[in-house]
Amino acid sequence: MIIFNTGCYYRLKLEKWLTAEGIRPIKRMEFSTLDGMFGCVKAGLGVALVSRSIAEEYSHEEIRIHSVLVDNSRATTVFIQRNDIQQTPALRSFIERTKKRADSCNSHHSWTQSC
16 A cells, blocks of 8 residues: 555545455555655555546556545545556455445435445
């Protein structure tokens, strides 16, 4: 898991989200710059949660963007990973579950914490 230093909104959201899903990341790498975070994602060292606008700034690079729904988020939030990395069964399952949840909430226009 690639995250910003303590206090970052997206770090807090990702930690809360993973805890709710019962997922405990084995490794965490903290960064204070976007270049550092995206550099590690491009190197295949982990995944990150960022705003879509930030991810699109780096979209020409070797990353894959997955739309996600983060409770009470006013910004469109995405999950990013290296573009050509082999997805583990656990990561694939996590992404599929996340997409289904986001699709379900989007189809019902239900932007509540129950989503």
